[in-house]
Amino acid sequence: MNPSPSKPSREEILDSFAVELSPGRETLERYLRDYPGYATELVDLSRELSRSIHEDDGPLTAEAQAAIEVAWERHVAAAPKVVADPFAILSVQDLRDVAKQLDVPRQVITAFREHRVFIDTVPRKFLGRLATAINSTVDLVREALIVQTGSTLARSYKADGKPSAETAATFERLLIDAGVSEEKRTTLLADDN
Numbered sequence: 001m002n003p004s005p006s007k008p009s010r011e012e013i014l015d016s017f018a019v020e021l022s023p024g025r026e027t028l029e030r031y032l033r034d035y036p037g038y039a040t041e042l043v044d045l046s047r048e049l050s051r052s053i054h055e056d057d058g059p060l061t062a063e064a065q066a067a068i069e070v071a072w073e074r075h076v077a078a079a080p081k082v083v084a085d086p087f088a089i090l091s092v093q094d095l096r097d098v099a100k101q102l103d104v105p106r107q108v109i110t111a112f113r114e115h116r117v118f119i120d121t122v123p124r125k126f127l128g129r130l131a132t133a134i135n136s137t138v139d140l141v142r143e144a145l146i147v148q149t150g151s152t153l154a155r156s157y158k159a160d161g162k163p164s165a166e167t168a169a170t171f172e173r174l175l176i177d178a179g180v181s182e183e184k185r186t187t188l189l190a191d192d193n
Contacts, residue, residue, distance in 0.1 A: 010038055028046045104175070108174050
């Protein structure tokens with residue numbers, strides 16, 4: 001005993017009609033007889049397939065060109081600005097070298113790389129030294145940290161619980177958490193230009 005063939009789905013019927021060699025009146029009538037439940041969809045598809053496509057090969061008018069320029073300028077202005085992250089290209093060895101050069105624990109530099117520092121709390125002097133150490137500019141470092149703060153992902157590591165995103169901290173809090181002595185913190189927090 002053979003099982004009855006399954007009924008084709010709506011998508012299968014419409015796809016089949018769309019690839020017919022001659023989707024003219026006779027083909028449409030045959031499909032309407034075979035699949036009366038999809039009459040509306042078949043007629044709509046038939047109309048869509050028989051519609052002529054109008055292509056204007058003439059040059060654009062000055063008004064049309066101006067409208068396109070205005071729309072493009074709005075599009076460019078609304079597009080999010082991509083800020084190059086100067087920390088993204090740093091290797092682990094680079095992080096070590098930068099930490100050694102700035103005389104801070106590596107976890108402080110890691111916090112910068114992970115955008116876990118409030119940029120407004122970092123003295124300009126230290127920010128300048130950091131930018132120089134990573135071959136960047138103060139403006140790029142500042143922009144990357146402003147744009148990225150709050151949208152970082154948590155580090156993945158093997159742990160008992162699920163890792164969670166660490167929140168940003170002040171520069172002074174990073175130094176305290178890293179165990180930097182009070183004397184050294186005072187020096188690092190000084191903003192002598």
